[in-house]
Amino acid sequence: MQGRVPQSELLSRMTRFRTAMDRADPAWKLAAVVSKVNLYYFTGTMQDGLLLIPRDGGAVFWVRKSLERARAESRFGDIRPMGSFRDAAAATSVPATVHMETEVVTLAFLDRFKKHFPCTSVRPADGAIAAIRAVKSAYELSLMEEAGRIHRHVLERRVPELLVGGISEAAFTSSLYPLLVEEGHHGTVRFGMFDTEMLLGQVGFGESSLYPTCFDGPGGSYGMCAAVPLLGSRERTLQKGDLVFVDVGCGVDGYHTDKTMTYVYCGELPEEAVAAHAACVEIQDQIAAMLRPGISPAEIYATVMDGLDTAFLENFMGYGGRRVKFLGHSIGLQIDELPVIARGFAEPLQENMTFALEPKKGIPGVGMVGIENTFVVTPHGGRCLTGTHPGLMPVCRD
Template sequence: MTFNPGKDELEGRIRALHTALTARDPNFDTALILGRVNLLYLTNSMQDGLFVLKKDGSAYYFVRRSFERAKQECPLDILYPMLSYRDIPGIISPDFGSTYIEADLVPVSMLERLKKYFSMTAVNPVDGIMMDLRAVKSQFEINLITYSGSLHRRLIDEVIPSLLREGMSEAEFQGEVFNAMMKLGYHGVSRFSLFQTEMVAGQFGFSENSVYPTNFDGPGGMKGMGAASPSAGSMERKLKTGDIVFADIGFGVGGYHSDKTQVYSFGRPPDGEILKIHRACIEVENRCAGRLAAGVKPSAIYEEIMSSLPAALSQGFMGFHQSVSFLGHGIGLHVSELPLIARGFDKPLAENMVIALEPKCGIPGVGTVGVEDTYIVKDGYCECVTGGGKDIITV
């Protein structure tokens, strides 16, 4: 398994960015990339630095820390050391003209520092262009996501059932799951493009805690340790017979993620009504997957599914206290990417987009049930890399 993109792969990504920018704006002059994940995508090195792409297609990666590491990781001949932005005008012109930046990432204070050294006739957002490029994966990226999915299945099907024991806290469970993930080869962090989103390894909850109100924009809930740490498991809530265990986990290798959710029932099988609702979520996932193919509009899938939900999902679907307005999301270097399977996303799906479908339902006094799996969009069909929706597993 190759975990690092080669020179040709990276050069192709830079060319694609240049092509997209020139097609979008004939006055485009300069693009500046400072976000670590986008730097990884374009250079294979997440340093404290600045990637510059000019209208003639020339690229530069100015690195403050660590230049030595950047030389080890980036195979491109675009690296330049710098101590501060004032070093850059000695290499390229400080006249940046119509400039594109990551408007969702770059704070005003940093933009003002850049303007101190470089003249910009206009400042435009590059975020949407980058996300559109990253939405369609190369074979290198598909290979990593597929590998992540295979390890993810082992974690969900084989490892987690062996970890559950009566009396353990949610926090203990989360810690042991994280340790097991690392042993399998997890890259150690779940990255989200959502603003100020923190996540240790996923969403975990025992029964009623999995419908607890949360600031995370997803259908599940999580109580956490309290107000200061709502995304870590509770120390007080202990596992007992009859509990529903909700595990929504973003696994990943080499920077690329897969997403999968599994529900377990501890000590005895779930009640029939709980199982009925869970199986209705599986039905929705299968129906969504049946429509997931190149050329299909995400909005059309969403409207079709939401207009004909199973009766069992009439309450609590896609969130108990506050439902979310999507059925799935793109996934790659971030767990949350484009496109969304949601209203308003009318651009047709393209081959080698990767989508996580996650129909879930919150049940009062019981918890969140449902499923999530990662799919690769193909011509006329899709391919699941995480195994597909499963019944609640009794442990």
Template sequence: MFEALERMPMEELARRHAACRSHLARVAPEAGGLAVFSRLAIYYLTGTWGNGVFWLPVEGEPVYLCRKGIERARLESPLAAMFPFKSYSELPALLREAGSPLSEVAAAEMSGLTWALSDLLLSRVTGVRFVPGDLALARTMAVKSDWELAKMRLCGARHDKGLREVLPALLRPGMTERETAHKAWEVFFSLGHMGHMRMGAHGEEIFLGHVAAGDSGNYPSVFNGPVGLRGEHPAMTLMGSAGKVWMPGEPLTMDIGFVLEGYHTDKTQVYWAGPESGVPDEARRAHDFCIEVQTRVAEGLRPGAIPSELYAMAMDMARASGLAEGFMGLGGNKVNFLGHGIGLAIDGWPVVARGFDEPLEVGMTLALEPKHGIPGLGMVGVENTFEVTAAGGACLTGSRYDMLGVE
């Protein structure tokens, strides 16, 4: 009676399972498999936005145990072993009957459960020692297949078209931040944006992204990014404020994501309220510097490059240029990273920051976001999404990064 909107190819799923097993052997060599719980991870490893538990044994057939929606799962996923369950206490018997029993030591996606649910799991599933498996999953998801990259390239092209070609004609100084955000939504939805974006960090939320006019770009922010914003309300510190008007002589910073078929790209476009010739020298210099940083770091997005070394290079550039103050945020908004992995979630692995010393691989996708806060004026700079290639970072979100004047 029903047909799936998309059915993930079995070859794609098998590639993911093999990569995850390979990473698991290094991250948790004593584990006999990996149990995942978050819907995002279940989707990645099954092809359906599942509600339940997915078990990937080191050897044997993967099994998805579904709390609700197994009929949909059977439409969307090519997995053979899928069974309903109601309680964690059923897991050992169900997996044993499926021919892929839980091992005495099992890796777990620990970020996929709340504290309360993990306590419940441990009380229901005895005789199993769970060890962290999140890093194996993160490393697997970081390297995109051709199937995934095709989605991200299309997403990035539409993202760029929306922000640089379509939206400028709909903006004008005198609009509130909220009005400009609504125009962005109008454009993005017309280009296929799916509406709901996802973040992996526990408790972090995103809705369209950051829309900051003038000094809103330096407004104190709780979000782990350099762009400040007033947001809708103290209870919803996202999007743009209905009380802040974009005035002539101010930047409008739109740090907003696009999502298509589950995959995200991230991009920041700065608009100037007035002719581009009216951009103050301080703002122009800072913006051009951010483009230079992005270019240099993107050139280094090659297999074997070390993210922490790329971060150190960017920080050295900021100090040598006399722009360290305000680079990557002003005051309490300053962040200690330059970019982040991206894919099924906005905030992926790896991060371009200190401590990320594992080499990049072909097929990884990262958003680079060098930005600069200017006291009393706002935030300038760029963000774009890049694919790691042998020739350096290939930008998925366009090739022009200048500020756009809007009169």
């Protein structure tokens, strides 16, 4: 059993949430949290339950299953058993408006909730939760630092031993997963984007890393089949001269880092690909230098994008017409948190926010070059958690 989230952490998060809600909607009366990731954030345990946070009065975590595990894992102050929403509603003063995670709650869930909590309207609490989760505490950063250490060690030291001529993408990724777990990875990679499935990330040999996917990222992957566009192809095998693209997450006690490493197997890439990769590394370093409190993500994005040549923008941050409109994303309990290094994110950065920066560029006939590492916002610029290797690591094992 891993260490429990300190009670001081839980109290700080609840205080900051109430402050954020006061700013977002001064008239708020009650917030209801139901998603397992946010329940873990506020209570330190991930159970089937309902966290009710009144503006005035103590928050209560109502647990359907497992109450025993919740009490064993959590230092939250008030955990109570719940057979159904009826039990929680009977002990709660229900206002006309309840704030919920509107990005998560389904219509069917809301109908069941309103059957017992007769509110007349529901407003979002998502923004307030995202805002406080974006700024990491020393405790959270310590977990991300450990995830970054594992990430760096595995991708920069141990992956080359897995790359053998003739191995398939699926076999390579299947070998990478237990290696990460062996080193301390918590075994899953979580995303907030609706209905997103991911085992580790995206892995591709050569042109596979350009293959179209529904995932909102610049890279690609053939995947196993149309029904499971994950893991990697059983048919695409590693050949001499291949670019190897490995974009995977790593986590410790719930907290993730994100990193992309590229390798060149038994050969050399065209000069165009090498030059494009070097440019992406320079862009990452440029963005990292700007990760200081007070600057906005939108300003960073505009500064970088406006400074790039029109020719370079072709296939930058995606291949063909599949370019994404960001350069990086916040990260923590989920890989794809807010804010994003993109237009429209005008709120200034705060110290101890964390971002994965991922400038990448597709090269026809070669694959997706570029880089990704996870950084912490500091007064001196971004501090990297996942290593400084520039990528295109040469590997040759027959």
